[in-house]
Amino acid sequence: MFFIFVVTSDFDFYFIYLVFLLFFFFFFFFFNKPQFQSSTQRTTHTFTQILTLKMSTDTKTADPYKEKARETEASKDKQVQELYGIVDALKTSMLTTRRSDGTLTSRAMNPVRRSGPDFTYFTNIHGDKIPEIENDSHVNVAYVDPSSTNWVSISGTARISQDREKIKQLYNPSIKAWFGDLGDGVNDGSENDPRIALIEVKTKTVNYWYSVGKLGTLANVLVSTVTGEAASPGSLRELNEADIERARIFTL
Numbered sequence: 001m002f003f004i005f006v007v008t009s010d011f012d013f014y015f016i017y018l019v020f021l022l023f024f025f026f027f028f029f030f031f032n033k034p035q036f037q038s039s040t041q042r043t044t045h046t047f048t049q050i051l052t053l054k055m056s057t058d059t060k061t062a063d064p065y066k067e068k069a070r071e072t073e074a075s076k077d078k079q080v081q082e083l084y085g086i087v088d089a090l091k092t093s094m095l096t097t098r099r100s101d102g103t104l105t106s107r108a109m110n111p112v113r114r115s116g117p118d119f120t121y122f123t124n125i126h127g128d129k130i131p132e133i134e135n136d137s138h139v140n141v142a143y144v145d146p147s148s149t150n151w152v153s154i155s156g157t158a159r160i161s162q163d164r165e166k167i168k169q170l171y172n173p174s175i176k177a178w179f180g181d182l183g184d185g186v187n188d189g190s191e192n193d194p195r196i197a198l199i200e201v202k203t204k205t206v207n208y209w210y211s212v213g214k215l216g217t218l219a220n221v222l223v224s225t226v227t228g229e230a231a232s233p234g235s236l237r238e239l240n241e242a243d244i245e246r247a248r249i250f251t252l
Helices: 010-032 039-059 064-069 076-090 129-135 164-170 173-178 214-227 241-251
Strands: 093-098 104-109 113-115 118-124 138-145 150-161 196-211 234-239
Touching (some): 076 241, 138 196
């Protein structure tokens, strides 16, 4: 018997894919279940199942999802390149700082430059970020890609710079739109505007998720739902201080 499907949307495609996988797993478990066993065989089989279950439970962690996600053979050099690929494609990050009362605050910002694992942003010297960073230099830079489920969390420290040479080097005409021209001949949004400053983030450690993609994630979650195993639709990577410093050296 043949079926002809007319796919009119992404939803139809994923629905058909799900139905196909459900039929596959149904027939797989149906034709592979033990049949015509004697009472002794059934008892032995049940005892073996119980023993296997007990042994597997003893060795399982409380967070099997995270345990499986950390199983990776990727080299650190490859992980660094994966990291760069994610952040360069996304452009917009969330920069998190700490207020004087201890609460955290985030805002969307596009780095004007990525130098290896480090990031530079334009900012207004009169903005709230300045006293927050001066009070506590620890920051977080985060990226997320809804289309692939890739995400990045970067921990580091920030410093404020008004190095005019750096500002002139990184400045482009679109920056003026964020500062405006106050009409006083000084605060005009140009590269010489004294309000323009830089936030320089030096990365310390990185956690990121490298997904197998939307379709792979869908299939992985479905398989895990049927088998009872924890889903693992990607890899959870961690780059420590030594890894970051090595990446920084190779950037120079």
